[in-house]
Amino acid sequence: xxxxxxxxxxxxxxxxxxxxxxxxxxxxxxxxxxxxxxxxxxxxxxxxxxxxxxxxxxxxxxxx
Numbered sequence: 001x002x003x004x005x006x007x008x009x010x011x012x013x014x015x016x017x018x019x020x021x022x023x024x025x026x027x028x029x030x031x032x033x034x035x036x037x038x039x040x041x042x043x044x045x046x047x048x049x050x051x052x053x054x055x056x057x058x059x060x061x062x063x064x
Contacts, residue, residue, distance in 0.1 A: 002059055008051055014043040015059060024064040032056050 005012045013029065029036045029044045032055060036046060049055065 002057065009047065009049050011046045011049060011055075011057075012043060013046065013057065013059065017042060018061055020063070021061070022063050026062055026064070028060045028062060030058045030060070 002013055002015050004014070026038055026040045027042075027044070028038045029046070031046060037044065044059070046055075046057070
């Protein structure tokens with residue numbers, strides 16, 4: 001499950017480590033089917049969002 005804290009023009013996403021997590025894994029964050037970035041941490045900040053707009057957000061884990 002992805003949790004979030006919303007601000008006027010950004011979201012801070014955070015999640016728990018999945019059971020399948022291995023050292024060196026990283027996460028790809030997608031917004032509206034486009035890659036917004038990646039991180040090795042269990043949180044990610046989405047900036048530059050438009051208030052009162054719906055977004056579709058997905059986080060995928062990749063094992064290296």
